[in-house]
Amino acid sequence: MALALRGKRAVALLHFICLVWALFALTQNLGVPKSVRKEPDITYGGPWKYLTFLNQVLQTLLYILCVITDVVALCMPSKEKKVSSVVVPFRDFIFSAYVFPVGLFVAVAFWGLYAYDRELVYPRELDDINPSWLNHTMHTTILPLLFIELVICTHKYPRRWKGIWGLCIFSVIYVSWIMWIHHAAGVWAYPVLGVLSPCGQAAFLCTAFFIMLIFYFIGEQLTKWLWARRKKKCT
Known part of the structure; x- marks a missing residue:
């Protein structure tokens, strides 16, 4: 019982540290000074046009x-059972359908x-x-945060078609x-879209989506593998 409580406290502390860091990164991104690029580049859509920023929000x-x-x-x-019945499914869906595949894609694609x-x-x-x-x-620390969350907290993945549809709707x-x-x-x-033809843009965006889809499956399988092993150790 004491060990279980200690484990919960450790997870809670890690989650709090991750939240503080995520809030810090988000507010610092919002506070970026004006760009030297043309005015529409910084005014229309603001940081909300960047997948990096949306991933930080998620x-x-x-x-x-x-x-x-x-x-x-x-x-x-x-009140844990009552609150968890509402919050946990929402939390797990956000992690599985958005945070893991999009976050992994942002880091891999950017670098x-x-x-x-x-350029x-x-x-x-x-x-x-x-x-x-x-x-x-914006582009590096998001990666260890993903794997910290994967290791310290079990997330129940939705039915595969629901998760894929969620990612698909977000992408569209x-x-x-x-x-x-x-x-x-x-x-x-993204400047890369400006140097591509319309067909090239379509191919680039479709490729990006399929990479995120692969990352969704990777997250799903890693979660099953990791937490299945832990359950075996506990039995």
């Missing part, structure tokens, strides 16, 4: 829900394109605006959003 929401369930479990155990040609994703002029540490809060809405921004303001959220 991660922050996830950790808020995690902290809520942890606090209720530790401080109000009589992959950066290594190939940084396609993060032009050099941004170095004068975003300090290096802020770039890493996001692509529609950045297309609208280009139509309305004449700017691309």
Whole structure:
């Protein structure tokens, strides 16, 4: 009993630290000074046109829900079942359908394109605006946060078709959003889209979606493998 309580406290502490970091990264991203690029680039859609920022919002929401369930479990155990029945399914869906596949994609795609040609994703002029540490809060630290959450907290994946549809709907809405921004303001959220033909853009976006789909399956299988092994050890 004491060990179980100690474990819950440790998980709650880690979740709280992750939440503080996610909030810090999010607020620092919102406070980025104005760009030297053309005005529509910074005004229309603001940071909401970037998948990186949306992923930070999703991660922050996830950790808020995690902290809520942890606090209720530790401080109000009589209400744990009632609160968990509402919060936990929502928390698990956000992690499985959005936070893990999108977060992993953001880190892999950004640094992959950066290594190939940084001008396609993060032009050099941004170095004068975003300090290096802020770039890493947006594109690097999100990766260990994903795996910390995977290890310290079990997440029940939804039925596969529900998770895939959730990711698909999110992707369609996001692509529609950045297309609208280009139509309305004449700017691309990502410079790489500006150097591709319409067919190339379609191929790029479809490839990106299928990569996120692969990451969804990876998250699902890692969760099953990791927590199945732990259950065996406990029996």
